Amino acid sequence: QVQLVESGGGLVQAGGSLRVSCVASIGTFSRYTMGWFRQAPGKERGFVAAISWIRSTGTSYADSVEGRFTISRDDAKYTVVLQMDRLNPEHTAVYYCAGRRSMGLVTTTAGYDYWGQGTQVTVSS
Secondary structure (H helix, E strand, C coil): CEEEEECCCEEECCCCCCEEEEEEECHHHHHEEEEEECCCCCCCCEEEEEEECCCCCEEEEECCCCCCCEEEEEEHHEEEEEEECCCCCHCCEEEEEEEEECCCCCCCHHCCEEEEEEEEEHHHC
16 A cells, blocks of 8 residues: 655744655655645645656756755655745645656646645744
């Protein structure tokens, strides 16, 4: 059974940084495209970032986080990380880790096969 478990969320002041991680119980993790999505209260879940399984050479970011957030993965540790810098209150949301069993830096929720339970990120002004 595939499981994705996020950690690292919390409360941070505007301008600060936070790092959220996702550990996957996937035997072939290195062959999964991994992504991060977020959902703020009253809004739909939206794309944040994705990273390819091809030696992590490909990444994709939502325009709103480009240059602020960095996605990375460590296949030996079955982990994908989202480093978030220069946070502002608009980044407050539940952040979800997602896994896709095939290639392609897909930016829609329908393109992912597995999801974590989410971790809350709150940015105070």
